[in-house]
Amino acid sequence: MATEMVNIVVVTEKLRRLKCKKFRDLDTCRQSMMTLTEEATFLPSMQDSNSDRMSSHHKWDINDNTLPVVNEYDVFKEWPDGNCRYVYSGDVEDGRRHVSGWAMRNTNNHNALILKKSCLGVFVCSHDCSLDSGDKVHLRPAICDKARRKQVGKACPNSRCSGRLELMSCRGHCGYPVTHFWRNLHGAIYFQAKGIHDHPQPEVKASAEARRHNKIIRQQEKLMMMNISVRKRLRGSSSTGVHKEIHRKKLKSFDNLCSCSPFECTCAHIRVNQYQSAYMDGQQPDVLRRSNSWTPQIYEASSSPWQRPFSLDTNHNQSGLYKSCDLQENRPYIHEEQNLLSTLFPSMSNQSRNYSDSSVHNSAFCSKSGSVNFLHRFGSRGIPMPEILYPVSSLPVDPQERPDFRSSRPIDRYGEKDPFGFLYESDTDKGVENSPSVRVKAEPGCDDSSTSLLAQKQGKETQYLSNVIGNSLHDTTTNKLCDDFVNIDVLDHSSQLSAYPDTTESDVFQSFVPRFSTDIPNMPPSTSGQCQMVTSSTPQYVELKPMKRNNDSRNRRPSDGIQTPLSYNAKQSEHSSQKQTDSNYQSSVFNECLPFGDISSHSAGAAQRPLSNRCDVPPGTTRPYGTDGHCGHYHSDMYQCPSANCSQMKQQLCNHSINITLTYN
DNA sequence: AACTGCGGGCCGG
DNA sequence: CCGGCCCGCAGTT
Numbered sequence: 076m077a078t079e080m081v082n083i084v085v086v087t088e089k090l091r092r093l094k095c096k097k098f099r100d101l102d103t104c105r106q107s108m109m110t111l112t113e114e115a116t117f118l119p120s121m122q123d124s125n126s127d128r129m130s131s132h133h134k135w136d137i138n139d140n141t142l143p144v145v146n147e148y149d150v151f152k153e154w155p156d157g158n159c160r161y162v163y164s165g166d167v168e169d170g171r172r173h174v175s176g177w178a179m180r181n182t183n184n185h186n187a188l189i190l191k192k193s194c195l196g197v198f199v200c201s202h203d204c205s206l207d208s209g210d211k212v213h214l215r216p217a218i219c220d221k222a223r224r225k226q227v228g229k230a231c232p233n234s235r236c237s238g239r240l241e242l243m244s245c246r247g248h249c250g251y252p253v254t255h256f257w258r259n260l261h262g263a264i265y266f267q268a269k270g271i272h273d274h275p276q277p278e279v280k281a282s283a284e285a286r287r288h289n290k291i292i293r294q295q296e297k298l299m300m301m302n303i304s305v306r307k308r309l310r311g312s313s314s315t316g317v318h319k320e321i322h323r324k325k326l327k328s329f330d331n332l333c334s335c336s337p338f339e340c341t342c343a344h345i346r347v348n349q350y351q352s353a354y355m356d357g358q359q360p361d362v363l364r365r366s367n368s369w370t371p372q373i374y375e376a377s378s379s380p381w382q383r384p385f386s387l388d389t390n391h392n393q394s395g396l397y398k399s400c401d402l403q404e405n406r407p408y409i410h411e412e413q414n415l416l417s418t419l420f421p422s423m424s425n426q427s428r429n430y431s432d433s434s435v436h437n438s439a440f441c442s443k444s445g446s447v448n449f450l451h452r453f454g455s456r457g458i459p460m461p462e463i464l465y466p467v468s469s470l471p472v473d474p475q476e477r478p479d480f481r482s483s484r485p486i487d488r489y490g491e492k493d494p495f496g497f498l499y500e501s502d503t504d505k506g507v508e509n510s511p512s513v514r515v516k517a518e519p520g521c522d523d524s525s526t527s528l529l530a531q532k533q534g535k536e537t538q539y540l541s542n543v544i545g546n547s548l549h550d551t552t553t554n555k556l557c558d559d560f561v562n563i564d565v566l567d568h569s570s571q572l573s574a575y576p577d578t579t580e581s582d583v584f585q586s587f588v589p590r591f592s593t594d595i596p597n598m599p600p601s602t603s604g605q606c607q608m609v610t611s612s613t614p615q616y617v618e619l620k621p622m623k624r625n626n627d628s629r630n631r632r633p634s635d636g637i638q639t640p641l642s643y644n645a646k647q648s649e650h651s652s653q654k655q656t657d658s659n660y661q662s663s664v665f666n667e668c669l670p671f672g673d674i675s676s677h678s679a680g681a682a683q684r685p686l687s688n689r690c691d692v693p694p695g696t697t698r699p700y701g702t703d704g705h706c707g708h709y710h711s712d713m714y715q716c717p718s719a720n721c722s723q724m725k726q727q728l729c730n731h732s733i734n735i736t737l738t739y740n
Numbered sequence: 741a742a743c744t745g746c747g748g749g750c751c752g753g
Numbered sequence: 754c755c756g757g758c759c760c761g762c763a764g765t766t
Contacts, residue, residue, distance in 0.1 A: 173744085185755090187747085
């Protein structure tokens, strides 16, 4: 029997190898072979030896004529990855809606009984820039083809980056996009995924919607401000104008109730209501808890996201409130909010300032515009931008334990080790799903006393800031700063303020969550070999106008009619005769490898390096993110921890940007 | 406006 | 024949 099973596996692998010959991406082939091997483990007798690679205990195939009736339903997985199967209850709303964290588009499989969806990938910055928070740009592709086309080539949301959005297509299923299958049977919802996503997770859907919503809000506010200025000019300004403006903000904050439908609203007010119901049930809110440590949330480019007006939400709060605006002048205002929050979140009223409570991982703060926002600390580089409320879910991820996506793949095989040997813990074990949770450890020597000392040395603003943050994080029960995670940053950034006299509170808070380590060069190397194959810093640039349909459907990009060259070098040679003003050519030349490599390579001169010095990639490899030794990390500088008690060197990200003038045809 | 599901049609293997 | 993809349509959010 054992011999028979081995033969089956061998034959299966041979078949897969044969099938993968058509793919030049050896890594994909290797991965797909692995996938097939998994599929070959459907034999019950082989379950034990391979069950650790299966993210599902189900053994059926979605195409089977009959599917087994299950007694226990699975908890809904928003970020299914790998070859997995789940059976959801018909009552699961997300299941009924075929929700997925991945941007999945409908695909016709000519089977009305089975809904098939394929992954659209993720939008990334052509310059692979890092935001102030250290996050990478991972925008969610629009499902609608038309809307997605409009996204391509848009300016990078990072205001300091001149890059463009590029669609990083998914080729995680044997070179094809990862596919999801949904089937309703026996009153249950059967789900099957095929393939492993070979790209970062896009921002959550709610974030993309909220971004749209915020854009509208900002436009409306801009119009309103224009009206106000016109009126002022007509009536003349008065000495009490400032107070009036503050009062207007207050009223607006409370009166600005949206009329969105309950499940569609992306504005903060409604979200509070959604969280409220979840908290009142004593549960983690399930809806909209849609982010993870891999998913930085990017928003509209502006000078400072912390300074953007967004004041829909004020009727919620948490004891860790930081009010960077009018804090001392408007204490009663804060109390109003706190009282209101207590009303909305009675279950949270006893958690005052207790950030060590593992059930609450987010904090609230106030933007300068007067809005109060939750800070969902879901990850080292996953610091959300302030306009969006993130529900409580994930713990910060230890930067040392979370591999960079561009060095590996985000395989959510909870309970098993990833290629780096790090154990992913199933969130369902903790009653929290879809949130890799690894606690951030505090660095020794950075305590609150040193923080306050530094604060004294620095300006009033810094001291004020440190006090506010420190108080916010102070655990009254243990008389300690509850969250070392934040404590580190309070120290780091406040101590740096003296060196940057122009730094404002907003700037500090932009850096409120540490930028970590995925940028650290000495990241553990991949042991799987996959990353080495995917390396490539090859620019995956896109044409800015739809191209004609390629007869070779195997080489074309999915769905959007926009092609990515399988081989950069080949493409480049094609463009070698193009003028330097050709945007594609320039982008491809200047972007290549710049985000990676050592610091010196980030200088403007790096763009002038001979082509041969760039990160060459195997033909057919188009992934722009590398993991090899030369191109596998991001901009970073080392600096001495300013704490008197801390002798550690810290990683400081820096944006080495290159201004490139692009001319689009 | 965008999302979602459906289905016709084309293409290549 | 199958799978992947494009496209249009209609209903929904």
